[in-house]
Amino acid sequence: MWAITLKDLKLLMRDRRALSLLIALPLALVGILGSASKHMVNPTASDGGPIEPLRAYAVLVPAYTVMFTFFLVNVMARSIIQEREWGTLRRLRTSPITPFALLWGKTIPFWILSCAQGAVLFLAGRYLFGMPWGSAPWLLIPVLCCTSLAATALGLWVATIAKTESQVSAYSNFVVIVLAGVSGCLVPRGWLPDWLQTASLLTPHAWALMAYDQVLRAAQPQIGLLFGSCGVLLGFTLIFFLGGRSRFQELQ
Amino acid sequence: MQMPIPLLEVSHLQKRFGKAVVVNDLSFSVTAGEIFGLLGPNGAGKSTTMQMIVGLLEPDGGTITLEGMPLCGRDTERFREIGFVPQDLAIYPEMSAEENLQFFGDLFGIPRVPLRSRIAEVMDWIGLSRSSHQRCGSFSGGMKRRLNFGIGILHQPKILILDEPTVGVDPQSRAHLLDCVRELAATGVGVVYASHYLEEVEALCSRLSIVDHGKILLTGTMDELCHSGPRRIELSVTRGSEQLQRRLPTEARCHRSLIDNVLKIDMPIDLTDTTRNGTEDRLLEKVSELISLVRDSGAELREIHTPQPSLEQLFLSLTGRTLRDG
Numbered sequence: 001m002w003a004i005t006l007k008d009l010k011l012l013m014r015d016r017r018a019l020s021l022l023i024a025l026p027l028a029l030v031g032i033l034g035s036a037s038k039h040m041v042n043p044t045a046s047d048g049g050p051i052e053p054l055r056a057y058a059v060l061v062p063a064y065t066v067m068f069t070f071f072l073v074n075v076m077a078r079s080i081i082q083e084r085e086w087g088t089l090r091r092l093r094t095s096p097i098t099p100f101a102l103l104w105g106k107t108i109p110f111w112i113l114s115c116a117q118g119a120v121l122f123l124a125g126r127y128l129f130g131m132p133w134g135s136a137p138w139l140l141i142p143v144l145c146c147t148s149l150a151a152t153a154l155g156l157w158v159a160t161i162a163k164t165e166s167q168v169s170a171y172s173n174f175v176v177i178v179l180a181g182v183s184g185c186l187v188p189r190g191w192l193p194d195w196l197q198t199a200s201l202l203t204p205h206a207w208a209l210m211a212y213d214q215v216l217r218a219a220q221p222q223i224g225l226l227f228g229s230c231g232v233l234l235g236f237t238l239i240f241f242l243g244g245r246s247r248f249q250e251l252q
Numbered sequence: 253m254q255m256p257i258p259l260l261e262v263s264h265l266q267k268r269f270g271k272a273v274v275v276n277d278l279s280f281s282v283t284a285g286e287i288f289g290l291l292g293p294n295g296a297g298k299s300t301t302m303q304m305i306v307g308l309l310e311p312d313g314g315t316i317t318l319e320g321m322p323l324c325g326r327d328t329e330r331f332r333e334i335g336f337v338p339q340d341l342a343i344y345p346e347m348s349a350e351e352n353l354q355f356f357g358d359l360f361g362i363p364r365v366p367l368r369s370r371i372a373e374v375m376d377w378i379g380l381s382r383s384s385h386q387r388c389g390s391f392s393g394g395m396k397r398r399l400n401f402g403i404g405i406l407h408q409p410k411i412l413i414l415d416e417p418t419v420g421v422d423p424q425s426r427a428h429l430l431d432c433v434r435e436l437a438a439t440g441v442g443v444v445y446a447s448h449y450l451e452e453v454e455a456l457c458s459r460l461s462i463v464d465h466g467k468i469l470l471t472g473t474m475d476e477l478c479h480s481g482p483r484r485i486e487l488s489v490t491r492g493s494e495q496l497q498r499r500l501p502t503e504a505r506c507h508r509s510l511i512d513n514v515l516k517i518d519m520p521i522d523l524t525d526t527t528r529n530g531t532e533d534r535l536l537e538k539v540s541e542l543i544s545l546v547r548d549s550g551a552e553l554r555e556i557h558t559p560q561p562s563l564e565q566l567f568l569s570l571t572g573r574t575l576r577d578g
Contacts, residue, residue, distance in 0.1 A: 003358035011346055087342035091403070094306045094336045095359045096328040 001097060004105030008079065012113055018075045022117050026068040027124055030060050034129050057131035059188055062212035065121045065144075066205050067176065067185040069114050069151045074172035076110040076155030081165055103245055107152050114148035132216065139215045139226060146233035147208040153240035154204070160247030179203045189213075204236040256283040259319060259442040260305070260411050266313035267300050267466070274300045276466040278314070282411065282442040287433065289453040289460030290446040291563075293571050297466035298446040299339060302415045305444070306336040318411065332360060335409030335441075339416045341400050345389030349380050349399050352388060353406055360407040370406060378402040379428055394425030401429055411442045418452065430456055454563045464571045478560050482520060482569045483535055485542055487556040489515045496549035514554060 012018065034057050083089040083106075092102055122140060125131035133140065154175065162168040183205035184192055192200070200206040211229035214221040258281035267275040275297045282288040290298045303309040305316055307323070307330075316323045323330050343352050350371060357367040375381045378398040383391070388399055401417055414433065418426045433456060437443050447453050453460055454474060461471040470477055489496060493515035497506055504519040521538050535558055546553045561569075 003355055006358075007344070007347075007355045010351075011344070014346060086344060087338060087340045088344055090308060090338060090340075091336070091342035091356070092359070093308055094331060094334070095356070096331040096361065097359065098328055 001101040001105040001108075004092070004097075004102065005108045008106060008109035009112065011079070012075075012109060015075075022068060022071055022075065022113065023120055026064045026117075026121055030057070030064050030121065030125065030129070033064075034060055057125050057129045058134075058216045061121055061125035061129075061131055062209060062216060063185045063188075065118050066147060066183075066208045066212070067180040068121070069118060069147050069208075070154070070176050070179065070205065071172075072110055072114050072117075072148075072151045073155040073158050073175045074168060075113075076107075076152060077159035077162055077168040077172060078165060079110070080106060080156070080159035081162065081168055099248060100245070103156065103241075103248060107156055107241075110152045110155060111148050114151055115144055118144040118148060134216045134221065135219065136215065136221055139221055140212075142230050143208065143211040143215060143226070143233075146211075146230040146237070147204070149237040150204040150208070150233045150240065153237040153244065156244035157240045157247065160244045179205050184209050204233055207232045207236075257320070258282060258317075259284045259286075260444065261317045261320075262301070262305065262314070263317075264314040265301060265304060265311050265316065267297075267304060267309060268312050274466050275304070275311075278463070278466065278468055280461050280468065280471060282444055284410070284440045284442050285437050286459065287437045287443040287445055287457045289457030290444060290463055291448065291450065291453050291460055291567065292446075292463035293448055296463045296571075298463055299415055300466075301463075302336075302413050302444070302446055305413055306334055307331060332407060333410045335404040335407065335412040337401050337404035337412070337414045337417045339419060341396050343388055343396060343399050343403065346387065348385050349375065349388050349391075349395075349402075350384040352399060352403060356403045357406055362407060370408075374402045374406055377432060392422075394421045397421045397425055398429065401432065405432075405436065409441065411444070412436060414443060414445045416447050416449075417445075418447070418449065426452075450563045450567060462567060462570050469570045470566075474563070477566055478563065479531060480566075482561055482565060483531070483558060484561075485517075485519045485521060485535075485539055485556065485558050487517050487519075487542065487546070488554040489517065489546060489551045490554050492549060492551040496546055496551040499545060499549055515551075 080089070083092070093099070097105070122131075122133070122144075126133055158168065158171045158175065162171055180186055182192075182196060183189070183200040183203040184197070185205055189197060189200070189206070189209055197206075207229040211226050211233075214226045214229075261281040263279045265275050265278040266273070278297065278301060280288065280290075290301065292298050300309060304311045305323070318330060318333060321330070344355070347355070353371045353374060354367070357371065362370060372381070375384050378401060380395060380398060380402070383395065388396060391399065397417065397420075401414075404414075405412060412433075418429055421429070430452065433443055433445065445453065445457055457474070459471070459473050460477070461468045462477070463469065470480060472480070490513070493508075497515065500506070500517065501519070504517050507516045507518075508514070509516065519542070521535060539556065539558065543553065543556070
């Protein structure tokens, strides 16, 4: 399993385009939109209150972190499709590893990448844009890890559903744009109509945003609410992973 | 004489895809050091059989045993003893040849230090030592094929499954790969070699099966197979051949040379349902019948012979001449 993980990490490090898409693009977007938000007229946060100019980053950084975490679905699904096209997936299946180890081996490097991506964005938010990390910054870690797990598991599922790279693009665009839009990544959740806020609870994005909101913006984060959100994200992870695993077995 | 214990034994193997029976009651065995050929046209069921042996497909019936132990489900430890070289390339084009071997060596759990020397050995063997650090996406077709082969043998398997390993390679790479297979067999590795390249199978395999529509049509050594193949009598006749031509059986094909007016006759002989010794006796009988016919017709016999059928003739006689699309 670790051999697959190390191999995929090596291949990911060589894929400069994917890396720039996952790290440089969200960073640039946060920078541009953060500057623009200083001129926004009475913007409101998820709780309906006004956003102070510097605290706009506390909305933008997690929102874009969540959105771009799910960009990973595209990169990960492509990696599995490539394994199929290169014929190496078949070779991996004839090696002495279990299908479970094979799937985890393929998932872990993308989870590491996703965590690194989130860490870079939060570090940039803090040190480039002056974004506050809230009263208990360490709580960012479980949220980041759980969101990344949900995204990578979803990537795995998409990879087993899609048969071609075009299908990967179609499905991942849906995941990135539509789910980000309805869950409150593109505009603060407080701006969404009530029914959409409720409906968006069917997306992992919404739970991740609520958890980040607790860490970054609440004076005293509600631990129950935060870890409850993390639990839901782990639930999504389990569903996606099992979905991907059963599809993977069908493919075999 | 005691029969050697088979390394790999495939017994009454069956596989269906929907209603189509792709492999139908297929059985064969391979001993250590033997190169066993599976010869068949496209869509004969060779690759499906190979995929069942290496665990990519689950058989619907029958058994596969390795050293007497059944290979069932995902018994991952057993895969350490099987080497597989698939028909399609299975390498990482973004990595170098050495990185590819390193990765698959790690996957098979070969410890670091022995793996390093094994990689060097395999690189040397497949003739890629000088290109070991080159990204293999830039390799020629032959180099990719050799690397594909190298990955299959890296973990020193007891049995090697080769599914058309020389498709699309240059003659040099092909010759090199075939030499590697021979050398491996000489060290005691059992080899199953599936191909539709008759000359390769003929040159390489000590025993082979001809497969079509998922069934084995014939199994034996090259000598045994050729003796059981279609036999012909070829003769050349000079003077008085007109009368002979009228009296010949309808299956005889005649061709008259315009240069020297010699009549060449090619007569297929039906020798089915005879044992090997019986075949030779029956053939001699037919030859003497034909000589008598030539003499009675007043023709002059110049030459007569009974050529051994080639593997190609045998193959086509068994599998037909209909085009196969896979």
